[in-house]
Amino acid sequence: DLCLIQEVRDAKGEAIPTLVKDLNSFDKSHAYTYVESKRLGKKTYKEQYVYIYKKDVLQVREHCQYPELEGGEGTNIDTEVFSREPFIVRFHSPTTLVKDFVLVGQHTCPKTAMKEIDELYTVFNGICKKWKTENVVILGDLNAACSYITIKGFRAVRLRSDPKFRWLIGDEQDTTVRQKTHCAYDRIVIHGREMISGIVPDSAKPFNFKEEFHLTEDEALEVSDHFPVEVDLNQAQTIRMSFSPQKGLITDRNTHQFHQLSRWLVSEDPAGKEAGCGGPGQVYGREINIKFSVNSSGGHSYSQHDNRTLPQNLRHLLHCVV
Numbered sequence: 001d002l003c004l005i006q007e008v009r010d011a012k013g014e015a016i017p018t019l020v021k022d023l024n025s026f027d028k029s030h031a032y033t034y035v036e037s038k039r040l041g042k043k044t045y046k047e048q049y050v051y052i053y054k055k056d057v058l059q060v061r062e063h064c065q066y067p068e069l070e071g072g073e074g075t076n077i078d079t080e081v082f083s084r085e086p087f088i089v090r091f092h093s094p095t096t097l098v099k100d101f102v103l104v105g106q107h108t109c110p111k112t113a114m115k116e117i118d119e120l121y122t123v124f125n126g127i128c129k130k131w132k133t134e135n136v137v138i139l140g141d142l143n144a145a146c147s148y149i150t151i152k153g154f155r156a157v158r159l160r161s162d163p164k165f166r167w168l169i170g171d172e173q174d175t176t177v178r179q180k181t182h183c184a185y186d187r188i189v190i191h192g193r194e195m196i197s198g199i200v201p202d203s204a205k206p207f208n209f210k211e212e213f214h215l216t217e218d219e220a221l222e223v224s225d226h227f228p229v230e231v232d233l234n235q236a237q238t239i240r241m242s243f244s245p246q247k248g249l250i251t252d253r254n255t256h257q258f259h260q261l262s263r264w265l266v267s268e269d270p271a272g273k274e275a276g277c278g279g280p281g282q283v284y285g286r287e288i289n290i291k292f293s294v295n296s297s298g299g300h301s302y303s304q305h306d307n308r309t310l311p312q313n314l315r316h317l318l319h320c321v322v
Contacts, residue, residue, distance in 0.1 A: 001057045002091070003228075006107045006140055008048040011039070016050050023052070030054045037065055037087035037105075049087035049105040049140075061100070062131065063089040066123055081119040083109035088123070090131055096233040098198030101135040102127050106142060113143040114153050121158035124191065135192035141226060145171065146183040159189060166190050168204035168231055175206045175227050177220045186229045203232035 008016065016034055023032040033055045039046040053060075066085040086106045093099055104123060108116040120138055127136055138159070143149075154160055160167070168188040169175070175186040188204055190196060206227040210220035 002051065002053040002103075004103065004105045004139060005050045005052065006047065006105065008036075008050050009046065010048075011046070016052075020052060031056050035060050035063055035089060040084040042083060047084055047107065049084075049107070051087075051089055051103065051105070053091070057093070057095065059092045061090040061092050063087070064130075066126075081112070082106075082116055083112065086120065086123055088127065090133075093233070095236055096198060097236055098135055098192075098194045098233060100133060101137060101192075101195055101198075102131060102133060104136060104138045106138060106140045108141070108143045110143045110148045113148040114150075114157055117142055117144060117159050118157045121162070124159075133192070135195040136190070137195065138189040138191075139187065139229070141185055142187045143185050144187050145185050146181075148185075164191055166196055168199070169206070169229050173206055175229060177210060177217065177225050177227060179217060186226055188229055188231055198234050200232040200234055203230075205230065 005016075010016070016036060020032050020034055031054065032052060034050055034052045036051075037049040039048055041047055051060075065087055066082070084107050086104045088102060088104050090100065090102045093101070104120065104127070106116070106120060124136055124138070128134055144154075159165055166189065168190060169184055169186065171184050173184040174182045176183050186206070190199065206229050208227055209215070209223065210217065210227075215223075
């Protein structure tokens, strides 16, 4: 649904539009589009960050090129730290539990990897001030392994030492294609209560396309010398329900919770005074079918459409049927 591509070195600007056109030709069930950074680099060597995504699944709310976050007070910007400044995009995802999150794409310079990773902490603070969110994902080739870091130095990196940040790709992982190397250069780092709870457990991993597609090492290196890293987000639950006074509430999961709920629905507010339907509600003998998506939060289930709890939604729907 969403992919960050790094090290795009195409001065003519033809490669990505061609790729997206081919994607749309190959998969006609979705519409792919992209958002890209400007060309970045201190000297003549330039790269771009590109996010390719399904526009029928995700929407870009805002994006900015660091250090455009400097409007936030208390953010100390050091524009000389990064060889290629982070490209920051805020996405809206209606179908997942976490609806809004920010992606920070970063490709560090190996020689200054620890300093750049540490400075991403400052970038995070700028995001919090600018967009008032803590649901942040930092990802890319951070060169966060092997000879580019030291154990002592890494402990002092704020992004590493702050327990609020979760490093989903562990130090023991290998994100390199070559057999002779074993380094976790590429990482996914997340922050925010909603973001952390919205991740599918154990879904973060390098994607070993060499093994998946039975390629030789030389063939794989034609694609990249790194494996991509990936993670899944929990989807909002879709619950199908039917209700009748004789049968009670039946769901596709048919849990004790919903049986209890059906008894509560028919016993509470019999006159429908709280239903907001404009008058007393009635439930006749016919069966009512309901389908909507809900999100779990704090032990309650909320509809993604109007943020009511599941009991509130069902009470309203049932009392409004005449």
